[in-house]
Amino acid sequence: MTYQRIxxxxxxxxxxxxxxxxxxxxxxxxxxxxxxxxxxPDGSWFGQxxxxxxxxxxxxxxxxxxVTKRADRLVVDLTAPHRRLPGRSTARARRWRAR
Numbered sequence: 853m854t855y856q857r858i859x860x861x862x863x864x865x866x867x868x869x870x871x872x873x874x875x876x877x878x879x880x881x882x883x884x885x886x887x888x889x890x891x892x893p894d895g896s897w898f899g900q901x902x903x904x905x906x907x908x909x910x911x912x913x914x915x916x917x918x919v920t921k922r923a924d925r926l927v928v929d930l931t932a933p934h935r936r937l938p939g940r941s942t943a944r945a946r947r948w949r950a951r
């Protein structure tokens with residue numbers, strides 16, 4: 853349904869207008885989120901859980917996340933622990949940064 857509606861919008865307004873609207877929405881959301889982030893005190897938070905299945909194996913796995921906030925930026929760090937889980941439900945550890 854979504855794919856069909858997007859195709860209709862592109863057909864009605866053109867690809868350039870559709871892409872410009874998408875970019876406008878992304879820019880608006882970025883401004884709003886950064887503004888809200890500036891209202892939160894800077895800091896760093898850490899959490900961990902223990903997951904009992906990786907999609908293939910019944911084992912206990914430690915999963916960690918650290919979020920660091922500075923001004924209007926967040927860094928979400930999922931690199932600890934460094935062990936890669938064997939099952940298909942686990943993505944490689946990544947560190948995401950907003951542009």
